[in-house]
């Protein structure tokens with residue numbers, strides 16, 4: 050199969066790295082590179098998703114610009130990852146969502162917020178949107194919200210299954226059942242600890258220059274933990290509603306509120322930190338992704354901000370409007386889960402499983 054420009058460049062760079070091998074202690078990419086008998090589109094799709102973009106190999110490379118070899122692993126691998134997210138995306142007609150990340154995010158936000166404004170107005174009347182409210186469910190019944198997001202969740206899971214199935218087969222992984230539990234647990238441990246963001250020596254990433262920093266990893270952890278706390282808050286709220294027959298809003302010292310508020314604050318801090326890092330990142334390490342990379346961070350930030358605003362707006366005329374905006378942000382986030390940056394975590398996890406599995410062969 051003919052390879053494209055990005056893969057050709059990635060193969061050129063990997064061929065130089067494989068001869069040099071100076072960076073083999075930096076991350077999982079270089080030992081995995083040394084195990085390959087040749088470089089093809091398939092193993093570039095594997096190696097590029099194993100790269101966590103820490104920047105260490107670029108800052109330490111004696112063959113980087115201005116050397117004529119012009120080796121830049123993080124930049125070419127970022128482009129290769131973007132192409133793998135596009136290539137395997139299901140359904141294929143959603144591929145422009147990856148190629149135009151900012152536009153897809155803004156459009157999905159505007160459409161989702163408009164839909165919820167219309168739904169709230171249709172349910173409770175236009176005048177009620179700006180009338181002081183205490184209870185969300187006067188504006189939109191719980192059953193309507195649950196139906197919209199349950200349907201969206203099913204679409205997301207089907208999309209993940211189809212997309213990741215294509216990637217799994219492409220990087221030549223065998224059946225999931227034939228891979229040992231040890232490979233899965235090592236990959237999950239590596240993903241959760243973000244091992245490959247430590248620069249290979251525990252000092253962290255070099256995204257802003259020659260001085261390593263652990264902040265990129267810390268902010269990612271805040272976002273990851275905050276996200277799981279908010280997800281747990283939703284599960285706890287569902288249990289209160291259906292299991293205990295207690296309807297929202299819940300008081301501040303209940304599990305749904307404690308988990309939601311703590312997770313929301315962690316997401317705000319983590320996302321703000323990632324914005325800051327994005328602004329200060331050495332531009333030679335990145336390729337133009339048309340806003341795809343930051344779209345998830347923006348949506349997580351807006352969802353947390355509007356979600357934390359809801360209890361504050363309770364009893365005021367702002368609640369209806371804020372509820373529609375918050376639900377619109379959540380729906381846009383669901384669209385990002387299926388067709389946006391969110392899937393990068395799964396691609397990386399599968400690459401880590403492949404790496405651990407290859408070590409056992």
Ligand code: SF4
Pocket residue numbers: 065066067069070071072073106107109110111112113120122
């Ligand atoms: S990035 Fe540079 S220093 Fe590191 S292995 Fe490749 S060629 Fe060698």
Ligand code: SF4
Pocket residue numbers: 072075076077078079099100101102103104105106107122123245
């Ligand atoms: S940027 Fe970091 S994670 Fe990516 S290949 Fe280089 S050292 Fe490894």
